Amino acid sequence: MAVVTDSQIKAIPGWFFRSDWSIFRFALEESSRQVGKGDLLELGAYLGKSAVLIGGDVGQGETFTVLDLFGAQADTPANAAENEDQYPSLTRSRFEENYLKVHDALPSVIQAPSSQVLDHVSSGSHRFVHVDASHLYEHVVGDVRASRELSAPQGIVAFDDYRTFHAVGVSAAVWEATRDGLNPVAVTEMKMYATWGDPDPWVDALARWLPWSGLAFEEERIAENAVFRVWRKPGAVIRGLMELQKRRMS
Numbered sequence: 090m091a092v093v094t095d096s097q098i099k100a101i102p103g104w105f106f107r108s109d110w111s112i113f114r115f116a117l118e119e120s121s122r123q124v125g126k127g128d129l130l131e132l133g134a135y136l137g138k139s140a141v142l143i144g145g146d147v148g149q150g151e152t153f154t155v156l157d158l159f160g161a162q163a164d165t166p167a168n169a170a171e172n173e174d175q176y177p178s179l180t181r182s183r184f185e186e187n188y189l190k191v192h193d194a195l196p197s198v199i200q201a202p203s204s205q206v207l208d209h210v211s212s213g214s215h216r217f218v219h220v221d222a223s224h225l226y227e228h229v230v231g232d233v234r235a236s237r238e239l240s241a242p243q244g245i246v247a248f249d250d251y252r253t254f255h256a257v258g259v260s261a262a263v264w265e266a267t268r269d270g271l272n273p274v275a276v277t278e279m280k281m282y283a284t285w286g287d288p289d290p291w292v293d294a295l296a297r298w299l300p301w302s303g304l305a306f307e308e309e310r311i312a313e314n315a316v317f318r319v320w321r322k323p324g325a326v327i328r329g330l331m332e333l334q335k336r337r338m339s
């Protein structure tokens with residue numbers, strides 16, 4: 090395990106924001122508590138901004154796999170167009186250079202479409218999965234299914250852009266999975282955190298951690314299930330504490 094600082098994350102370009110840095114740190118640590126030893130996986134790494142943080146939490150006997158096309162041929166013309174438009178100058182070596190500025194060794198790097206992830210990593214062993222590859226519905230549906238297959242019981246999965254205007258396919262794919270046993274436990278402006286296992290231990294752990302996290306939060310209910318909305322807003326922590334008090338008294 091290695092401490093990865095905010096300035097190391099900040100130095101790498103990408104789409105990974107501060108409230109999620111905090112929740113990743115929490116979720117990585119908590120997943121070790123709930124799962125024990127387990128593997129880590131990122132689908133879609135770009136230049137390594139989120140990967141370097143995940144890479145700091147890899148323990149003895151655990152494997153961290155990073156899978157990305159890194160500019161290689163996509164499965165579909167739509168995915169190829171998406172990548173040309175969004176990541177035209179991405180190369181695997183640019184990712185690797187960034188990663189090695191923070192860590193002594195690379196993770197297991199797979200240059201392939203995420204549709205092939207099940208061929209490369211072990212099923213049922215992952216305590217933490219970050220789904221952030223293609224943002225097109227057909228691809229995300231596959232990535233969501235893979236996250237189910239790959240997660241250890243009580244593993245946590247972070248889904249990027251689950252509610253963004255430019256990525257409605259991600260929203261559709263992620264929310265429809267809630268009918269198949271995916272349990273959201275927290276959302277930020279950019280990411281949903283969910284488990285294919287029992288949500289209660291995650292909700293309880295969040296309820297203990299959030300008041301001390303420095304983040305603002307509110308507890309929502311989706312059907313009968315608690316889901317925390319979490320955001321960065323100095324001063325709003327008090328509101329979250331009041332919510333927690335209400336929760337304890339009910």
Ligand SMILES: C[S@@+](CC[C@H](N)C(=O)[O-])C[C@H]1O[C@@H](n2cnc3c(N)ncnc32)[C@H](O)[C@@H]1O
Pocket residue numbers: 102103104105132133134135136137138139140156157158159160163164168172176179201202203204221222223224228
């Ligand atoms: C939004 S970026 C990842 C951002 C990164 N996680 C961060 O925090 O900065 C999406 C990445 O997914 C990769 N990608 C796009 N389609 C993919 C696919 N079908 N399979 C694997 N990787 C894909 C792109 O090459 C790009 O690096």
